[in-house]
Amino acid sequence: MDETAEANQESGAAKLQERLQKRHQARIEDAERRKEAKESQSVAEEKGEYFSSTFSRERASIEELLSGCSGADRAAVTQKLEEATAKTVQLQKFLNDSMLFLTQYELRQAQAALQKLQTSLTETREEALPKKKFAFRARTKATDKASAPDLPAPDAGPPSEPGSTLVDGASEQCGFTNRTDERLTxxxxxxxxxxxxxxxxxxxxxxxxxxxxxLHLKHIDGCEILCGPVSSSVFVDHCRNSTLAFPCQQLRTHNTSDTRVYLHVTSRAIIEDCRGVSFAPFSWSYPTLEEDFAVSGLDRERNNWREVDDFNWLAAGTPSPNWTVIPEADRKTSWDS
Incomplete structure (x- = not known):
């Protein structure tokens, strides 16, 4: 009995010691987890602070360039706009690379600020470097004299190359405007x-x-618009009953209804004041698509086509009723017609 009791006592002491060691080890592991979580949070906060300060600094630099265009001569304006454009593209890339550690609020604020910059850039370019319309006319002294009182307005008649203008030999914004029932390329x-x-x-x-x-799309009705990779942003405003397809870094869509978007986007798509907008992955193809992806600098492997932020829908955890995903069976696969 004594030997058995002694053995039981030793066994109990060993088990107690084992439990104490396990408890001690659990405390150590818990402390390590807490330390790692604290360090991870600290790193995230540091990254957030770095992003905020860097983004604000670069944004202020771009705004300063744009404000400096007022009253400057054409050469200075052109240089400032080129620098502002390059800085805006770099700022977009910086935002895309920072998305993983930004909160949704921080991301939305930065995207809204970036869109405002891009809009200001476009408006400053249009104001500081107004487009000059031109046309070639065969002129004689007789026709000059006869037609002088009734010269046609600059917009009269179709331009020699629709949607393109030249200003002092430099290329400006191009595209198409005021067209109906046409195939345009x-x-x-x-x-x-x-x-x-x-x-x-x-x-x-x-x-x-x-x-x-x-790429800017404004007042589009019943159209099919397919575009190669856009190196920065696509802005859609007042579009309805249309089908759109393009790759881009950022998409901002306003006042749009009943429109299908076949999208490759490396950040997140944003909609505002929209209804009946549906999304599917970009599927249009043409012979030089891969080369154009390389030119654009877009990440071919990153496509957040179904990550859509609706600025009019703030109910967390509940899907926005203003957009949907196009079912696979209903997605367009042939674009030749």
Missing amino acids: KTAEEIQKRDVLLTHLTNCQVRLLGSPST
Whole structure:
């Protein structure tokens, strides 16, 4: 009995010691987890602070360049706009690279600020470097004298190259405007790295080959618009009953209804004041698509086509009723017609 009791006592002491060691080890592991969580939070906060300060500094630099265009001569304005454009593209890339550690609020604030910058850039360019319309006319002294009192307005008649203008030999924004029931095409040579504007189009089929810098769609009705990789942003405003397809860094869509978007986007799509907008992955293809992706600098492997932020829908955890995903069976796969 004594030996058995002693053995039981030793066994109990060993088990107690084992439990104490396990408890001690659990405390150590818990302390390590807490330490790692605290360090991780600290790193995230540091990254957030770095992003905020860097973004604000670069944003202020761009705004200063744009404000400096007022009253400057054409050469200075052109230089400032080129620098502002390059800085805006870099700021967009910086935002895309920082998305993983930003909160949704921080991301939305930065995207809204960036869109405001891009809008200011476009408006400053249009104001400081107004487009000059031109036409070639065969003139004689007789026709000059006869027609002098009734010269046609600059917009009269179709331009020699619709949607494109030249200002002092430099290329400006290109695109199409005020067209109905037409098939419209721009080649890579025409749009490469330029701002493209499509406005007031009705029942048109548009093909934009190449890689634009930005794409602006305004007052589009019943159109099919397909575009190659856009190196920065696409802005859609007042579009209805249309089908759109493009890759881009950022998409901002306003006042749009009953429109299908086949999208490749490396950040997140944003909609505001929209209804009946549906999304599917970008599926249009043409012979030089891969080359244009390389020109655009977009990440071919990153596509957040179904990550859509609706600025009019703030109910967390409940899907927005203003947009949907196009079912696979209903997605368009042939774009030749």
